[in-house]
Amino acid sequence: MPLAYANLMHGESHDFELAANWKPASRWTISPGYASEQIHMHLAPTSHDTSSVSAAEGSTPVNSVLLRSHVALLHGWAWDTSVYFVGRLKDPVIPSYTRLDSGLTWQWNEKSSLSLVGQNLLKDRHEEFVDLTGSAATTEIKRSVYAKFTWRF
Numbered sequence: 001m002p003l004a005y006a007n008l009m010h011g012e013s014h015d016f017e018l019a020a021n022w023k024p025a026s027r028w029t030i031s032p033g034y035a036s037e038q039i040h041m042h043l044a045p046t047s048h049d050t051s052s053v054s055a056a057e058g059s060t061p062v063n064s065v066l067l068r069s070h071v072a073l074l075h076g077w078a079w080d081t082s083v084y085f086v087g088r089l090k091d092p093v094i095p096s097y098t099r100l101d102s103g104l105t106w107q108w109n110e111k112s113s114l115s116l117v118g119q120n121l122l123k124d125r126h127e128e129f130v131d132l133t134g135s136a137a138t139t140e141i142k143r144s145v146y147a148k149f150t151w152r153f
Contacts, residue, residue: 007049011041011056019066027073033066058091076107092130098122099141115148 019033037060041053065085072078081102088096103117120126120143129139 007052008044008047031068061087063087097126111152
């Protein structure tokens with residue numbers, strides 16, 4: 001039996017993104033960034049859909065901010081830190097969160113490095129996405145620490 005589904009929705013999004021790099025010292029780079037997204041959806045008068053507009057408009061954060069810092073230390077060492085602020089989602093409701101990541105890297109030669117990284121250091125976990133349809137897994141980011149070995153050839 002054929003079945004056709006149409007919510008008769010249309011819309012537009014308005015986005016803005018700004019990023020910069022600043023070197024306050026020869027070994028230190030600061031990189032701030034900001035992004036904003038506004039989604040505006042509309043239903044045709046003949047539509048019977050009651051939930052798609054709010055779900056589409058509320059599925060992304062309106063504001064997000066990023067601040068990265070990279071410090072080149074002595075003898076091949078570097079320290080990287082990033083702070084992210086992500087605004088709340090309206091549909092499904094997910095509160096805003098701030099995330100802090102930091103890592104220390106030692107590059108002992110041109111092709112090899114070793115890093116120790118901590119992610120989501122401010123809280124033990126936060127939600128980033130909830131799928132109300134059950135077609136995808138809810139995303140919950142946990143605090144984590146890992147080591148990374150890099151070899152370039």
